Amino acid sequence: MSDQEHTYDYVIVGGGTAGSVIANRLTEDPDTTVCLIEGGPDDRDLEHVLRLRDWLSVLDGELDYGYRTTEQPNGNSHILHSRARVLGGCSSHNTLISFRPFAEDLDEWVAAGAEGWDNATVQSYADRIKCNIVPIAEKDRNTMVRDWVSSASEAAGVPVVEDFNALTSHGGGFADGTGFLSIAYDPYTGYRSSASVAYLHPVMDVRENLTVLLETWVDKVLFDGDQATGVSATTKDGERITVQARREVVLAAGAVDSPRLLMLSGVGRAEDLESVGITPHHDLAGVGENLQDHPESIIMWETNERVPENTVMDSDAALFVRRDESDPRPDLMFHIYQIPFDDNTKRLGYDSPEDGYAVCMTPNIPRSRSRGRLYLTSDDPRVQPALDFRYFTDPDGYDEQTIVDGLKIAREVAATEPFKSWIKREVAPGPKVRSDEELSEYGRRAAHTVYHPAGTCRMGAAADDGAVVDPRLRVRGLKGLRVADASVFPTLPTPNPMVMVLALGERAADLIRQDRSAEKEESR
Helix, strand or coil: CCEEEEEEEEEEECCCHHHHHHHHHHCCCCCCCEEEECCCCCCCCCHHHHEHHHHHHHCCCCCECCEEECCCCCCCCCCEECCECCCCHHHHCCCCECCCCCHHHHHHHHHCCCCCCCHHHHHHHHCCCCCCEEECCHHHCCHHHHHHHHHHHHHHCCCECCCHHHHCCCCCCCCCEEEECEEEECCCCCEECCHHHHHHCCCCCCCCCEEEECCEEEEEEEEECCEEEEEEEEECCCCEEEEEEEEEEEECCHHHHHHHHHHHCCEECHHHHHHCCCCCCEECCCCCCCEECCEECCEEEEECCCCCCCCCCCCCEEEEECCCCCCCCCCEEEEEECCCCCHHHHHCCCCCCCCCCEEEEEEECCCCCCCEEEECCCCCCCCCCEEECCCCCCCCCHHHHHHHHHHHHHHHHHCCCCHHHHEEEEEECCCCCCCHHHHHHHHHHCCEECCCCECCCCECCCCCCCCCECCCCEECCCECEEECCHHHCCCCCCCCCHHHHHHHHHHHHHHHHHHHHHHHHHHC
């Protein structure tokens, strides 16, 4: 096994949503060299990845790391946490639902010590995003989902929204509403406008200062004292390589693999590292803590007639409800699925309707109060980390009640015309499950994830001992090392977070360039 060495100005670990952005922006300067390292293959010739309608076929396959949660005391212990193993990361894996972040969410970040991440600043970076984010095209809005939007508006007493992002781009957000979603896609072809499509495809094999190493797994950050100097990795052929960074190493491997890589490199809570045989290099207690998600449950019906086939990705509309009048943000969200989203209902013994005759609603918790942690069980990089989300363990029972309320509202929507005419019968949990206690038991056992893990390397102020990175995304107590992905979120944004991750990538590139310019000034 040979050990080759390569040297670049910047080494970015993770060619996903944020990493793609940073690699593009830094290599706009032809004098800056970047090596982007991605654990999965190129997506440019993968039709089932590029065609958005096929997103479900990518989950739990060869392009999925397939992480799973630990035993959950109050929730479902059998959840697959899909993480993409392909260029573009989860933007090549997910439905590309795109919401600008809410002003109140970012106010919370600033209050938590994330100086410089205020709404005006973040929205200015969201304006730069290259992905083609547009409302779902009229041709892709089928009659059943149109009827569902009408019924959701009537049953929940909320307005129909034509473009959710128009409400957040310059204001604060929205309190409630229902309507078709905005997504990052080409409405003419149905292809993704993922981070890799928008930021990497136009410059790969064009910019000589950008090197992309594919199917290469990074297992350690290298240090000289407190200075990060590069990474060690293994190629798909089993070859060990060392990739050196003259200026910085940027971890953009996601909320699971960025903290995992830090811990494998000896950065984390010292006693936890020692317990699995890792020699601590830098004691940093917050690594892996503050694990968050958007948990959801499901209610499923059988339809009277076949579900229409014109759809972008089988989940084309959403409903937002505000129960708490003291907060201007919605606190309950629903997607409609035009498919039997039945992994967990089958496990509970429910039969699914015949193919083409199922529709679901998935009430989810926009601002879950439960917090978990990610930790290592071995010093072997091949062993997956433990993901203990601690679903439904918040002491006041807020998360549990949100799901119960969501199942009740979903039934109200299904009992309202014109959507009511599509419904033949409720399949899961079934009409006999009525009481709050029964709905809670079912809702928690059938719970799933919206695939939004975050917070495991959270940013905060200098005096915050639990913060992993400072507001400039630099790892505390170390030099030449940043984290730039959803792991740095102090709290998870209310809606789907992809736009926030893209904006974070845009801002991270600016912060890196600003700090480099400051260093040059100081050296003069």
